[in-house]
Amino acid sequence: MSLIYPTKSLENFPKHLTPGYKSTVKRSPTKPLMIIPHTLSELTGPIYGHNAVQEGDNDLTKQHKGEPLGERIIVHGQVLDEDRRPVKNALVELWQANACGRYVHNVDQHPAPLDPNFTGAGRTVTDDNGAYKFITVKPGAYPWGNHPNAWRPNHIHFSVFGHSFVSRLVTQMYFPGDYLFPFDPIFNSVTDEKARNRMVASFDLENTVPDWALAFKFDIVLRGREATPLDNDDHH
Amino acid sequence: MSEITPSQTVGPFFAYGLTPVGRCDWDPNGTYSWKNSVESNLVTPDVSGTRIRIEGTVFDGDNKPINDCMIEIWQADAQGRYASPGDNRSLPNTQFKGFGRSATDKAGIFAFDTIKPGAVPGPGGKPQAPHIVVAIFSRGMLRQVYTRLYFSDEAANAADPVLGLVPADRRGTLIAHKEGGEPPLYRFNVHMQGDNETVFFEI
Ligand SMILES: [Fe+2]
Numbered sequence: 001m002s003l004i005y006p007t008k009s010l011e012n013f014p015k016h017l018t019p020g021y022k023s024t025v026k027r028s029p030t031k032p033l034m035i036i037p038h039t040l041s042e043l044t045g046p047i048y049g050h051n052a053v054q055e056g057d058n059d060l061t062k063q064h065k066g067e068p069l070g071e072r073i074i075v076h077g078q079v080l081d082e083d084r085r086p087v088k089n090a091l092v093e094l095w096q097a098n099a100c101g102r103y104v105h106n107v108d109q110h111p112a113p114l115d116p117n118f119t120g121a122g123r124t125v126t127d128d129n130g131a132y133k134f135i136t137v138k139p140g141a142y143p144w145g146n147h148p149n150a151w152r153p154n155h156i157h158f159s160v161f162g163h164s165f166v167s168r169l170v171t172q173m174y175f176p177g178d179y180l181f182p183f184d185p186i187f188n189s190v191t192d193e194k195a196r197n198r199m200v201a202s203f204d205l206e207n208t209v210p211d212w213a214l215a216f217k218f219d220i221v222l223r224g225r226e227a228t229p230l231d232n233d234d235h236h
Numbered sequence: 237m238s239e240i241t242p243s244q245t246v247g248p249f250f251a252y253g254l255t256p257v258g259r260c261d262w263d264p265n266g267t268y269s270w271k272n273s274v275e276s277n278l279v280t281p282d283v284s285g286t287r288i289r290i291e292g293t294v295f296d297g298d299n300k301p302i303n304d305c306m307i308e309i310w311q312a313d314a315q316g317r318y319a320s321p322g323d324n325r326s327l328p329n330t331q332f333k334g335f336g337r338s339a340t341d342k343a344g345i346f347a348f349d350t351i352k353p354g355a356v357p358g359p360g361g362k363p364q365a366p367h368i369v370v371a372i373f374s375r376g377m378l379r380q381v382y383t384r385l386y387f388s389d390e391a392a393n394a395a396d397p398v399l400g401l402v403p404a405d406r407r408g409t410l411i412a413h414k415e416g417g418e419p420p421l422y423r424f425n426v427h428m429q430g431d432n433e434t435v436f437f438e439i
Binding site: 031 | 238240242243248269270302304312318321334335358364367375376381382397428433434435436437
């Protein structure tokens with residue numbers, strides 16, 4: 001499949017320099033990014049078959065002796081391109097804090113307990129419909145040093161591969177109705193409200209498993225559109 | 237109207253999920269209880285070509301090494317073919333994937349073991365000099381930045397169509413310098429800001 005990747009789509013992304021998120025100040029390019037033609041190097045990308053993941057890698061509640069504490073949840077959705085066609089065989093990786101808002105990462109030393117039964121990392125590969133599914137626990141909010149009394153809304157980090165290296169996406173999935181949204185400079189780095197809300201999963205009663213787990217649906221739309229003669233003319 | 241999902245920062249704590257084993261020495265025991273999906277060593281037993289090592293540091297605007305950075309590379313094989321459906325010349329039976337991932341360590345250093353890519357077709361059939369596409373993710377980066385790595389010992393750089401678009405005084409930021417050794421080491425430092433700010437691409 002040969003796709004085009006309009007750079008206009010990137011207007012939905014945060015600006016590299018977003019001073020409200022302080023770490024961007026010394027880590028964002030100061031010179032304008034150079035626009036170059038998309039060559040074979042940009043239009044191709046890595047492929048990961050089902051050997052990249054093992055059975056059970058998508059269940060974060062079964063990686064240790066016991067079950068982790070917290071609200072068990074199902075997080076699922078579809079990986080799509082901008083024409084809403086499924087992206088199959090896409091590697092989807094996620095990592096998150098535990099139910100108390102603590103990461104396993106040893107730089108995270110904030111005074112919330114680790115859970116010996118929870119690492120917080122998972123991965124899977126999308127099926128022929130671009131669908132993926134994880135079983136995990138709802139991550140807690142956690143404080144960070146960006147500004148006084150700064151707290152991140154509950155979120156799960158996602159890493160996704162699409163058809164090409166330019167459709168590579170790292171993002172965060174948020175939960176509906178979070179009271180911390182108005183105060184979070186990372187969430188609000190996406191300035192367009194509609195685009196911002198595409199990072200918020202929807203509560204999915206239909207896929208909730210009675211007496212066992214709530215479900216959230218999070219579709220991920222990656223760069224890439226079907227090439228049409230008109231688009232090709234635009235592009236070259 | 238694009239329905240694209242916006243990018244968000246990889247944050248400071250990705251290592252146990254994305255680079256749990258290997259160069260990441262954040263964990264006191266060296267690794268987390270999880271496995272890599274992508275390695276920093278791209279060399280497969282069946283791959284042909286010149287083995288090389290790439291090492292570098294990513295510097296922030298204060299010229300300090302960034303020690304919570306993730307670098308991904310995407311490259312062709314020694315014959316200039318990508319292991320991707322987007323390249324119909326790719327050999328279906330080779331194990332070489334051309335894709336690697338490395339975290340920076342506490343000193344801010346990333347490293348890859350790979351093979352030197354061949355020349356790749358460019359716009360209008362004009363060949364591109366051997367190069368590697370580089371994506372950089374970090375706390376403080378709300379989306380990845382892309383750059384390219386070229387090799388200091390390639391005469392083909394002079395005619396490369398992408399390098400040719402870069403102002404001459406900034407081209408050097410895209411060149412990895414050969415330092416010798418066996419396999420040869422190419423050093424590729426990235427400067428987010430400053431006088432030597434690396435050329436980043438909007439692609
Ligand atoms: Fe986080």
